Amino acid sequence: MKEHTVTIYDISEKAGVSIATVSRVLNNSSNVSDVTKAKVLNAIKATGYTPNAFARGLGLNTMKTIGILCADSSDLYLAKAIYFFEEQLRENGYDSLLCCTGYALKDKKAAVNLLISKKVDGMILAGSHFVYPDAGDNNYIFEASEKVPVMLLNAELEGSNIYCACTDDHKSIYKATSEMIASGIKDIVYFNNARSYSGSLKERGFKDAMKDAGLEVTERQLQFYDGSGEDIHEMASRLEKAAAAGLSFRGVIAADDALALSAVKYAKKKGYRIPEDFEVIGYNDSMLAVCSDPEITSIDNKLEELCQKLTTTLMGVLSGEEMPKKTILSGELVRRQTTRN
Amino acid sequence: MKEHTVTIYDISEKAGVSIATVSRVLNNSSNVSDVTKAKVLNAIKATGYTPNAFARGLGLNTMKTIGILCADSSDLYLAKAIYFFEEQLRENGYDSLLCCTGYALKDKKAAVNLLISKKVDGMILAGSHFVYPDAGDNNYIFEASEKVPVMLLNAELEGSNIYCACTDDHKSIYKATSEMIASGIKDIVYFNNARSYSGSLKERGFKDAMKDAGLEVTERQLQFYDGSGEDIHEMASRLEKAAAAGLSFRGVIAADDALALSAVKYAKKKGYRIPEDFEVIGYNDSMLAVCSDPEITSIDNKLEELCQKLTTTLMGVLSGEEMPKKTILSGELVRRQTTRN
DNA sequence: TTGTAAGCGTTATCAG
DNA sequence: CTGATAACGCTTACAA
Numbered sequence: 001m002k003e004h005t006v007t008i009y010d011i012s013e014k015a016g017v018s019i020a021t022v023s024r025v026l027n028n029s030s031n032v033s034d035v036t037k038a039k040v041l042n043a044i045k046a047t048g049y050t051p052n053a054f055a056r057g058l059g060l061n062t063m064k065t066i067g068i069l070c071a072d073s074s075d076l077y078l079a080k081a082i083y084f085f086e087e088q089l090r091e092n093g094y095d096s097l098l099c100c101t102g103y104a105l106k107d108k109k110a111a112v113n114l115l116i117s118k119k120v121d122g123m124i125l126a127g128s129h130f131v132y133p134d135a136g137d138n139n140y141i142f143e144a145s146e147k148v149p150v151m152l153l154n155a156e157l158e159g160s161n162i163y164c165a166c167t168d169d170h171k172s173i174y175k176a177t178s179e180m181i182a183s184g185i186k187d188i189v190y191f192n193n194a195r196s197y198s199g200s201l202k203e204r205g206f207k208d209a210m211k212d213a214g215l216e217v218t219e220r221q222l223q224f225y226d227g228s229g230e231d232i233h234e235m236a237s238r239l240e241k242a243a244a245a246g247l248s249f250r251g252v253i254a255a256d257d258a259l260a261l262s263a264v265k266y267a268k269k270k271g272y273r274i275p276e277d278f279e280v281i282g283y284n285d286s287m288l289a290v291c292s293d294p295e296i297t298s299i300d301n302k303l304e305e306l307c308q309k310l311t312t313t314l315m316g317v318l319s320g321e322e323m324p325k326k327t328i329l330s331g332e333l334v335r336r337q338t339t340r341n
Numbered sequence: 342m343k344e345h346t347v348t349i350y351d352i353s354e355k356a357g358v359s360i361a362t363v364s365r366v367l368n369n370s371s372n373v374s375d376v377t378k379a380k381v382l383n384a385i386k387a388t389g390y391t392p393n394a395f396a397r398g399l400g401l402n403t404m405k406t407i408g409i410l411c412a413d414s415s416d417l418y419l420a421k422a423i424y425f426f427e428e429q430l431r432e433n434g435y436d437s438l439l440c441c442t443g444y445a446l447k448d449k450k451a452a453v454n455l456l457i458s459k460k461v462d463g464m465i466l467a468g469s470h471f472v473y474p475d476a477g478d479n480n481y482i483f484e485a486s487e488k489v490p491v492m493l494l495n496a497e498l499e500g501s502n503i504y505c506a507c508t509d510d511h512k513s514i515y516k517a518t519s520e521m522i523a524s525g526i527k528d529i530v531y532f533n534n535a536r537s538y539s540g541s542l543k544e545r546g547f548k549d550a551m552k553d554a555g556l557e558v559t560e561r562q563l564q565f566y567d568g569s570g571e572d573i574h575e576m577a578s579r580l581e582k583a584a585a586a587g588l589s590f591r592g593v594i595a596a597d598d599a600l601a602l603s604a605v606k607y608a609k610k611k612g613y614r615i616p617e618d619f620e621v622i623g624y625n626d627s628m629l630a631v632c633s634d635p636e637i638t639s640i641d642n643k644l645e646e647l648c649q650k651l652t653t654t655l656m657g658v659l660s661g662e663e664m665p666k667k668t669i670l671s672g673e674l675v676r677r678q679t680t681r682n
Numbered sequence: 683t684t685g686t687a688a689g690c691g692t693t694a695t696c697a698g
Numbered sequence: 699c700t701g702a703t704a705a706c707g708c709t710t711a712c713a714a
Contacts, residue, residue, distance in 0.1 A: 059690060291602055400692045
């Protein structure tokens with residue numbers, strides 16, 4: 001007796017009907033008499049038959065999978081995004097093919113091509129780093145969008161098959177900075193870690209707020225950290241070095257909660273009282289904000305809602321509907337113990 | 342001019358060879374003359390042809406994908422695991438189909454079946470919760486293993502197509518507890534959050550260490566938290582309630598760094614000095630351990646190494662080699678500021 | 683309501 | 699070294 005995975009033919013035979021009929025009940029399509037349907041169903045149950053996904057994919061030209069790209073799935077923020085996407089996609093009958101690309105452009109390109117060649121139905125680029133300030137660097141996205149709809153989380157890019165959802169980074173940072181200034185702090189450092197389009201938006205938000213308050217911004221106030229996103233000590237020492245080099249500051253606006261947490265550590269080590277002598281505002285309103293002591297005031301960028309919107313849009317696009325190209329939400333400052341107001 | 346995705350036939354025609362030959366150069370298989378190979382390659386380049394993955398899948402009966410299951414991809418620990426797996430799998434030419442199942446058994450079953458029906462080549466169950474203390478609850482794993490190799494991260498289960506990698510939870514907790522006792526603390530709480538096989542192993546480690554030190558363990562010292570893994574306040578209030586109810590303790594062994602961090606918050610709120618009056622040991626040696634202030638002594642469970650081993654094993658199994666069913670590593674206590682020794 | 687048969691785009695087995 | 703041709707297992711007009 002030969003090892004034989006059961007196919008639609010076996011069912012057809014066992015139920016005494018044609019494979020077309022079997023296929024019909026499988027896709028509970030059009031008119032099949034209740035009796036034959038029952039026969040088929042029985043045969044299926046009896047054999048434990050499952051349709052071959054590859055064959056089906058070949059016939060339908062889809063296996064109902066969405067590619068999710070992210071630089072680093074272990075990043076707190078991206079991990080959450082992945083979670084939301086995967087959940088919502090599966091609810092819509094789609095699987096998620098995950099690719100962690102790292103931050104190098106060429107690896108992102110490779111991943112995009114890989115996913116295209118695997119014939120995903122759509123692609124989600126999660127995280128602002130996929131869109132570069134330098135326009136030419138974004139060609140890989142345009143190319144991808146010629147094949148499948150491309151969804152951008154936390155980034156903006158215009159293109160005919162490209163859809164994006166993000167919070168208004170400029171405004172959020174602008175407001176946060178303004179509030180900090182209003183609370184009496186003038187010497188503020190903007191602590192950044194991403195050279196993405198969104199990153200430059202945030203930085204502009206900081207600069208604009210300072211300028212509008214009549215404060216000058218020197219290059220040294222724009223601290224950039226590009227090490228591991230988990231190495232709190234290294235981040236803090238970035239700040240320590242800046243201070244040692246003569247920079248004096250009593251407030252930090254961070255592009256990220258981890259950076260903010262490192263700023264808190266820095267300030268405590270310096271002996272500053274928080275928030276009386278030193279204020280910190282983070283970004284993402286992640287778990288880290290409340291892990292810190294004191295707990296960090298942070299900007300909630302509405303991740304779940306963004307993911308929600310993006311999948312809804314994707315589903316719409318995939319079923320041929322016209323969908324909005326861009327949805328922008330407002331971030332919200334969640335006040336905790338590192339600010340006075 | 343009709344919209345027509347380019348197929349192997351187009352290439353065959355354009356290059357003036359048969360599709361068989363095209364297929365050969367595609368899989369750079371056996372003998373193809375350099376000239377014809379060049380012709381084919383040119384045709385491919387000229388058209389931008391990519392082989393259809395579904396057709397190939399149908400023919401080869403594999404699309405080189407591995408299903409990764411985890412309860413919650415946004416869990417700090419699992420997120421890292423996913424990252425390692427995805428990376429290592431891709432290096433081996435496999436894609437990762439991610440399913441976040443949540444913690445309910447029926448959803449896990451559903452996810453497993455889904456992946457099987459999508460014809461993944463193997464399956465990784467990441468996290469101890471997939472294996473239940475109650476044997477019957479593990480049938481879904483055995484069933485899956487009849488179809489594809491099943492890899493268990495951080496869990497143990499014996500079966501003919503089941504492979505596992507984990508650290509010795511019992512021993513790790515036993516040692517941590519013993520050290521805390523040795524440092525002079527007797528009234529210790531074990532703070533747990535998982536009713537998994539691994540969870541009971543850890544708890545036993547705690548109990549055994551206490552017993553071997555001649556200390557009694559009451560039920561109340563076994564605190565269980567089953568809320569959100571991110572709600573530090575809720576975790577801390579679990580401890581506060583226990584204290585309010587009359588439980589007195591000066592040390593916490595936590596099954597998880599988040600729990601440990603909440604214990605630190607609890608102790609600080611109580612006014613205990615750490616580590617002089619109160620000690621805490623966490624588990625996983627995650628980012629949270631160093632986000633805390635004071636930073637938390639935690640057990641490193643060698644996640645990356647475990648993932649590494651598991652993928653290597655999987656690759657071996659998939660290529661028909663005999664592979665070890667179980668690899669167990671030792672955890673390592675990483676000393677920081679919440680313990681004296 | 684049901685069956686027949688033509689794809690879908692590869693890979694793989696034979697011959698040549 | 700190369701070419702026909704038969705799988706692979708399903709979907710879907712088109713007939714009946």
